[in-house]
Amino acid sequence: MNENVVDILIYLYENYMDGEQAPPSDQHELRDELIQAGFPAGEIDKAFDWLDELANNDQSQHGDTNQSHSLRVFTAEETARLDVDSRGLLLFLEQNDILTVNARELVIDRALALDTAIITEEELKWIILLVLMNQPGQEAAFARMEDMVYNEVPMFLH
Incomplete structure (x- = not known):
């Protein structure tokens, strides 16, 4: 198995x-x-x-920065382990106020903590769901993410 x-x-x-x-x-x-x-x-x-x-993981020690003016540049390890779809998903969720800057960083940290060479978009969705579930005050974001995971709501609108 x-x-x-x-x-x-x-x-x-x-x-x-x-x-x-x-x-x-x-x-x-x-x-x-x-x-x-x-x-x-x-x-x-x-x-x-x-x-x-x-x-x-105590995220309260880091204040959220202004999301609309921040730009996240992925490291070489992050780029190698998070496929393009996964990185796109993170950007999409942050732009749509489902992930805060701190939650995004925690998701990346938890994804890289896995003993997996490549983290797929499907795996990342579950990681995001678990991170949001453990974040106080993120109930609405968690519900939106849970809906995306279980109902396969299209992530990107063209």
């Missing part, structure tokens, strides 16, 4: 984070459930670490 951390994050979101069902109270129980679902133990540990880092 070729499951990766993003697949585990999607599984956790769809089964527990959408508020319909509470996760097991013990991380070991959750880990056992994920193993029984067919996920490799090493990838489960990486997913838990990824979620812990997301929860511990």
Whole structure:
């Protein structure tokens, strides 16, 4: 089975984070459930670490800059790992007030934290959803992003 951390994050979101069902109270129980679902133990540990880092990331220490006047230049590593569609998605979401500057940076950080050579647009959508879910005051942006993920709303209007 070729499951990766993003697949585990999607599984956790769809089964527990959408508020319909509470996760097991013990991380070991959750880990056992994920193993029984067919996920490799090493990838489960990486997913838990990824979620812990997301929860511990304190974005309140950085003030949001004026989004309309900022320009994000991607580093060589970011360009190599985030495909063109992923970078376009980030720009689109920022221009449409779904991602703030800080949320965009957190998304990029969490995407690069994955042990994946290339982060696809579909994987990035899930990362964005998880980041927005953990950002206070971003409920409307989260709802818009969730709609885009589940209803396959066209991202770009031509």
